[in-house]
Amino acid sequence: MKPRVFNVVLTGVGGQGIITLGKVLGEAALIEGFDVGVSEIHGMAQRGGSLMVHVRFGETVYSPLIPKFKAHVLLGLEGIEAVRHCGYLMPGGCLILNNYIIYPSTSHLKVDLNDLLDKITSAFKGNIKIYRVNASEIALKLGNVNVANSVMLGSLSALNLLPLKEKSYLKALEKVIPKKFLGVNFEAFKLGKEAVERGYKV
Amino acid sequence: MSLLEEGGKAVLLLGNEAVARGALEADISVASAYPGTPSTEIVESLASIANRIGLYVEWSTNEKVALEVAFAASLSGLRALTAMKHVGLNVAADPFFSIGYAGVKAGLVIVSADDPQCHSSQNEQDNRFYGLASGIPVYEPSTPQEMKDMTALLFNVSEKFETATLLRLTTRLCHTRGKVVLGDLRLERRLKGSFNRDPERWVLLPMNARRLKEKLLQKLAELKEFHTKFPFNRVKMDGDEDWGVIASGNAYRYAVEALQNLGIMDRVALLKLASVYPLPSTLLSRFLSSVSKVIVVEEVDPFIELNVKAIAPPDVEILGKDILPRKGELNPDIVSEGIAKIFGIKYRREVLVTIEKGIKEIENSLPKRPPVLCPGCPHRATFYEIKMALGPKTKKTIFCGDIGCYTLGYYPPYQVMDTTICMGASIGLACGLGRFTDDVIIALIGDSTFFHTGIPPLINIVYNNSPVLVIVLDNTVTAMTGHQPHPGTGFTALLQPSPKILIEKVAESLGIEHIDTFDPYRFREAVVRIRKALNYVREKRRPALLVARRDCTLYLLRKMRKQNISHEVFQVDGEKCIRCMLCVEKFACPAISTKDNNIVIDAGLCTGCGVCAQICPVEAIKPMGRGVRLDEAESF
Secondary structure, rough: OOOOEEEEEEEOOOOOOHHHHHHHHHHHHHHHEEEEEEEEOOOHHHHHHEEEEEEEEEEOOOOOOOOOOEEEEEEOOHHHHHHHHHHEEEEEEEEEOOOOOOOOOOOOOOOHHHHHHHHHHHOOOOOOOEEEEHHHHHHOOOOHHHHHHHHHHHHHHHOOOOOOOOOHHHHHHHHHHOHHHHHHHHHEEEEHHHHHHHHEEO | OOOHHOHHHHEEEHHHHHHHHHHHOOOOOEEEEOOOOOOOOHHHHHHHHHHOOOOEEEEEOOOOHHHHHHHHHHHHOOEEEEEHHHHHHOOHHHHHHHHHHHOOOEEEEEEEEEEEOOOOOOOOOOHHHHHHHHHOEEEEEHHHHHHHHHHHHHEEEEEEEEOEEEEEEHHHHHHHHEEEEOOOOOOOOOOOOOOOHHHHHHHHOOHHHHHHHHHHHHHHHHHHHHHHHOOOOOOEOOHHHHHEEEEEHHHHHHHHHHHHHHHOOEEEEEEEEEEEEEEOOOHHHHHOOOOOOOEEEOOOHHHOHHHHHHHHOOOOOOEEEOOOOOOOOOOOOHHHHHHHHHHHOOOOOHHHHHHHHHHHHHHHHOOOOOOOEEEEEHHHEEEEEHHHHHHHHHHHEEEEEOOOOOHHHOOOOOOOOOOOOOOOOOHHHHHHHHOOOOOEEEEEEEEHHHHHHHHHHHHHHOOOOOOOEEEEEOOOEEEOOOOEOOOOEEOOOOEEEEOOHHHHHHHHHOOOOOOEEOOOOOHHHHHHHHHHHHHHHHHHHHOEEEEEOOOOOOHHHHHHHHHOOEEOOOOOOOOOOOOHHHHHHHHOOOOEEEOOOOEEOOOOOOOOOOOHHOOOOOOOEEOOOEEEEEHHHHOO
């Protein structure tokens, strides 16, 4: 059965371009003629704070917030924040994760991402798909760490989890990203797509 | 630029932008505000297009002034909007109540952006009560589309009833993007009106006020009837439902989602209320007479609930805050669970409960990520310098803080915040504590907050002589809300140059004798100047004022990027470093961390402020030669 509303949670750390990514996804859904809700959930800090954006689209979107266990996709730009918010994923849902950790400066606690993902998988009794992308590494190679968000968008597009065409993602990028940075974002999108096509599934 | 796109198009707009567009479609001439989350983008987005269409927009010194400027526009026959965060209306409450009595001429919409959950506020007060208290009608939209359409309509309502209107939003509405179909727009504005003398109306002498109160009550009675036909109220009812649900604002959307998910939409009558004060009594009476039980779903306080209870027939059971929390923000889970319980439905399947337990455990093992000052933030340097200057006396010092990024000085390792209650209160509290205790008292206040409500208490400190050190953390811009200019910045919302009002000159004119400024990026000099000021206060028992002046780092870096100037990046010389941990544990810049027993600086995060290099006791932190050291540069 086709769901009435598609739910995507974006998480990461303030400054990683998550709000921009939310805008792009929202525009892409709008281009396809859906009703859209993009909700930004952030606190006081401009940089370095925990950040979550809820993107919903479908025929009619009511609540702008996604209920727990209702997200089809969780797009994590940072490891700790992705794990922190995976309670939004539905059983059978898909976590697309940037292999990248930003430690909070206030804590000396270190984490093991592999171990955490194993624990998540077993909490979901195996009923969860996880794709890992070296988005920040790819972005850095492109000379602009800020385009990790577009790498992730490319991966999301290639995985075909949502009823949005690649063309719409690209058109949305064009609408949201300033002209000066559009080229590198397109490049990032392409590399994100290829990363998934080569298979990064765990 | 979607704010000026032509009518008929469907665009994605932030809730706040939708309000701005609605005001433009209603042909406003004036918008004024003091920035405050979650309301800021309303007037900010208007400012960004103002010069193109000849709209007048200003950042006012505070919400009271912003409301007075907007009211003056209305008196001149020009439509005006003012927007503020919920606590801003406390500051503007004085003119607000008087405007309730006097009414308006041209349409006036006052936006109150409430913040359930205190996402970025000191409380989650429910400003619908301000409507009840002042006699100004209150409206709650539910979607970005409604935010636009209702804002536009409220200007007509305002003129029809000669009353200001209060548009109550919540954080979630303000910060949700949604599809909005645009209406038509004129691309020029009327900027000059005329003020017709009518002192019996605009001079609130007791005799005039008494007469105006009578008129106000009459207006409210008329509005009550008008609200029965208010187009954004909606009823879904077959007539055979036992249960009714009344919901407003964003809570309405949660209610619909809950009723759908629980599969009980057909079993309830649904009333969506948009005109929440005065409540449309005829409409409500009709609704209440056909159901026997009602659930009220609304965000924060039981405003609708209490008013509905007051008019409901005694045999109708009204539930609201007994099943839904009065505290915090609602969400679809909370609303679903509350309603599910009443209907004896299990909301969450057993398997999900087990998964949730497992996830909670993993979550608890994760490092927390509290909000932090940005890398290079001058406030961090100032906090560190104050503690260095105080030395062991830090423990016997009371720090009266204020509202801004610097409130994060509360957190370890800085811990230089003993009080923070509201805008400007740092100086007021310090004034009292300086009188009533023998401790060293330091007031910490930002530049924008100083102009907002810091000046009257500073006068009080001088007038009633309290031995207090006031340190103004001047980052030259209203930083926390996204770098809006203020009276000390040197330009206006419309990017017109304006005189830079210097905080030290204000202090000087008040007769404060010890006034000094320092650059927090220059560590040693800053410590010396803070010590000098502390000594002055201790010896003379008189107030002193310091200005710690340095551009907000993000603001400065943005200016540099525009000029293609790159900034320096620092690194740690592992040979020289003695691992004293001063930079990691006491200075605590997010760019500095430990890795395998070494101190490392993240090149992507370092802003090149150079302060860590100055505090390192063995000079182990060195520039990499990538650009300008911020501590060696003036502003750009």
